[in-house]
Amino acid sequence: MESRAAGPTGTSSLFAIFDLTFSRTDQFRPFGLVAPGFEAADVGTVSPGSSGEVLTLHASGPAAPFAAVEARLPAASRGSLALGLGTEEGDHVLVRWDAATSRVTLEVRIHGRSRVLRRRKTRLGEGAGLAFALCENQVTALVDHGNGWRPLITERAKVTALVDLRRETTLQRFRYGWSASDLTASALRAGLFGMTGLRDPHLVQHADGSPYERDGRQFLTWTCAGLGGFRQAHWTAWSFDPASPRDLRLESQLFTRRDGLVLGDHAGQLVRHRDRWLLATSSWGDFSPGDIHVRHAETGADLLSGVHVIDTERSPLPTGHGTWDPCLLLRDGHWWTAFVASPSQDPFDFHPALARGGQGSATPWSDDLELVAAAEDLRRCEGPIFVRVGSETWLLASDGKRRQFPVFDLEGKRRGRLDAPYPTNIPHPQLVPDPRGGWWMITFENTQYAERVMGYGGHGDVVLMHST
Incomplete structure (x- = not known):
């Protein structure tokens, strides 16, 4: 039975997110x-x-x-x-x-x-x-x-x-x-x-940002590291116990179909809206510099169980740059979309961007998107994630150059950073409410699998942190 999980009780101060201090509690590596x-x-x-x-x-x-x-x-x-x-x-x-x-x-x-x-x-x-x-x-x-x-x-x-x-x-x-x-x-x-490791965690959510839940378990999408680089990875959904996120269970495998090919596009989000699944993902499955972009689909199929090959279409994001790491939120009658905008992938140069769509929950999220803000001063910042803490909704990201997690408001203004240790690579700051109180951060790091033979792309370990 599906349900809408409640967030933790506590302060509703504007700056409640900056009252949180995270410390590492666990690190492990799913492999099979x-x-x-x-x-x-x-x-x-x-x-x-x-x-x-x-x-x-x-x-x-x-x-x-x-x-x-x-x-x-x-x-x-x-x-x-x-x-x-x-x-x-x-x-x-x-x-x-x-x-x-x-x-x-x-x-x-x-x-x-x-x-x-x-x-x-x-x-x-x-x-x-x-x-x-x-x-x-x-x-x-x-x-x-x-x-x-x-x-x-x-x-x-x-x-x-x-x-x-x-x-x-x-x-x-x-x-x-x-x-x-x-x-x-x-x-x-x-x-x-x-998988040889997991990366790019993203909470499966209802359109309003609340965690999607079945029988007491919540869900994360993960990129499963494969034997090779970006193109050898693929996308999956895992259930977990929100009181103990180490209890991860693989539930579904998600592939995309385009141009006659079946690909492992990954790094995206699943959002439940009414009785449908909204899927947004990144075209890493056939990655080549200059053509990386966000793709999307909508389906009534149960994407949290079994194997799915899904037809997707290119998302009309308001930028002329390459794009990846999409996330969606329906708030105040508007669809909000965050994504990475990348002027160059050789060498890599990328930053978070925020857009707002047309009014009305019946409007497709990809309609009439207008750019709200883009953090163009950042050069190695990805993994945007919407999270509501207290009474405020924030946009989080991961800055690999400064080794910190910047926090933006929904006007795109940088308001501070999370007080949390920064693992290796560019770990995505997925916050998840702990039903016992406080917050988890579920993320990853850069330990490679058999890099001498396989090269880069076999990361990483799952890293758990908890607010103190």
């Missing part, structure tokens, strides 16, 4: 190759087949080009194991381990021709793990020697040149697949890709 709760196959053991070249295909494949297949190896001096995606026609994209050569390879077979794109030697002992992961068009082979999953080889450009798995008509041909030759693997699992 196969997303928990989104498994398509939990096979157990994989017995030897007649040929290591023939994949056993599952009945289903991924709804988006974000997938993983993982298994555990026995002690074996010979044999091979292959994991990945395949088609009825014999095409495949997979990783293979061969015991005789101690070699892991990344392979693509299209139109009857197989190509090895990457290879590397590694010894895998009894109980070691082998995994295939697809994030957008980037394919990665991972191994687990007992200390957790680590990427061994990865490739995007050569994969994309052969097959574009972002294309929905192409992806629909592929299903989860695996094969074993002269060995029996165990603990095989396949499903949608999970």
